[in-house]
Amino acid sequence: MADTTSKSYFWKGFRDGSPFIFVAIPFGTLFGVFATEAGLNIVQTMAFTSTVFAGAAQFAALQLLQDQTPTAIILISALAVNLRMAMYSASLTPFLGAAPMWQRAIAAYLTVDQSYACSIVRFEKEPMMTVPQRMAYFFGSVTPITPLWILATYLGAVLGTRIPESWALDFALPITFLAMIGPMMRTFPHVVAALVAIVVSLLTVAIPYNLGLLIAGCAGMIAGAQAELIVAHRKVKA
Numbered sequence: 055m056a057d058t059t060s061k062s063y064f065w066k067g068f069r070d071g072s073p074f075i076f077v078a079i080p081f082g083t084l085f086g087v088f089a090t091e092a093g094l095n096i097v098q099t100m101a102f103t104s105t106v107f108a109g110a111a112q113f114a115a116l117q118l119l120q121d122q123t124p125t126a127i128i129l130i131s132a133l134a135v136n137l138r139m140a141m142y143s144a145s146l147t148p149f150l151g152a153a154p155m156w157q158r159a160i161a162a163y164l165t166v167d168q169s170y171a172c173s174i175v176r177f178e179k180e181p182m183m184t185v186p187q188r189m190a191y192f193f194g195s196v197t198p199i200t201p202l203w204i205l206a207t208y209l210g211a212v213l214g215t216r217i218p219e220s221w222a223l224d225f226a227l228p229i230t231f232l233a234m235i236g237p238m239m240r241t242f243p244h245v246v247a248a249l250v251a252i253v254v255s256l257l258t259v260a261i262p263y264n265l266g267l268l269i270a271g272c273a274g275m276i277a278g279a280q281a282e283l284i285v286a287h288r289k290v291k292a
Contacts, residue, residue, distance in 0.1 A: 059184075059187060060184075060186045060187050060189075060190040061190065063183070063187045063188075063190045063191040063194065064190040064191065064193060064194035064197075065194060066176070066191055066194065067172060067173070067176070067190065067191035067192060067193065067194025067195035067196075067197075068194040068195070068197055068198055070172045070176070070194075070195055071168055071169065071172050071194065071195035071196060071197065071198050071199055072198045074168040074198075074199055075198050075199060075202050078168070078199045078202055078203045078206065079202055079203075079206045080206070081109055081203075081206070082103070082109075082202070082203040082204070082205070082206030082207040082210065083206045083207070083209055083210035083213075084210060085099075085103060085109060085112055085113065085116075085207055085210060086099060086103075086206065086207040086208060086209060086210020086211035086212070086213075087210040087211075087213065088113065088116055088210075089102065089103075089116060089207075089210075089211055090210075090211050092116050092119055092120050094211075096208070096211045096212065099207065099208075099211040100204070100207065100208060100211070103203070103204060103207040104204060106132075107163065107164075107166065107200075107203075108135075108136050108139065108166065109166075109203075110135050110136070111132040111133075111135045111136040114131055114132055114135045115128050115131070115132045118131055130265070131265065134265055134267050134268035134271075135267055137267070137268055137271040137272075138167075138271060139165055141271070141275060142165050142170040142174075143162065143165060145170070145174055146161075146165070146170065146173065146174065146177075146192075149173075149174075149177045149183075149185075149188050150185065150188055150189060150192065152185045153185050153186075153188075153189050157189055160193075161189065161192055161193070164192075164193070164196045164200065166196065166199070168195065168196065168199055169192060169195045169196035169199070172191075172195035173188070173191060173192045173195055176191055177191075241285075242281055242285055243278045243279075243281035243282040243285060244278065246277050246278055246280075246281040247274040247275065247277055247278025247281070248274065249277075250273050250274050250276075250277035250278075251270045251271060251273060251274030251277075252270075254266075254269060254270040254273040254274070255267060255269075255270035258270060
């Protein structure tokens with residue numbers, strides 16, 4: 055019975071994650087195109103997208119590579135862009151931390167914006183889910199995205215500059231984040247964290263190598279945590 059329930063949660067996750075394929079495909083294709091324009095061959099492009107598996111960090115690193123930025127700065131900038139993964143991990147740990155190590159290792163690799171957004175909303179809505187059910191849902195949410203992301207990257211690398219600019223594939227990045235952020239703006243701490251991160255990122259946009267994102271991420275986490283403490287304190291008083 056538990057196995058059947060876990061399977062049902064896997065398919066729930068699959069259904070919830072499926073809409074993101076409409077942005078994963080153009081986003082992945084765009085990365086493949088940019089990678090070939092930057093001088094990477096198909097093997098390098100596919101190794102890049104398969105090992106890093108983080109679109110925003112991939113684009114940031116690729117841009118810096120084109121600018122002939124020192125390797126150390128590229129790595130630091132990519133890590134700064136991917137700082138949100140550390141936030142995602144910390145947020146998911148209370149829900150998935152009791153799972154077997156091998157499952158957590160795979161989940162760490164597959165933690166992307168879409169799988170996190172789907173999972174955290176579901177876990178908070180259904181706090182009585184078991185760990186196997188949560189893990190099944192998590193894997194289900196990323197299953198439709200992962201293979202299509204890699205396939206789209208390959209197609210972009212093969213087609214290269216033959217894709218016309220009129221297709222405007224770069225629309226995928228902002229739409230992806232808007233689709234993920236919207237459902238999460240349900241509590242005061244979430245809104246505070248988002249607003250503070252946005253304001254700080256705008257104020258630090260002039261800092262080179264995307265390091266302003268690192269500062270904005272830290273500021274957002276601190277503000278969100280403080281907002282949670284304020285809300286909890288008010289509940290205790292009430």
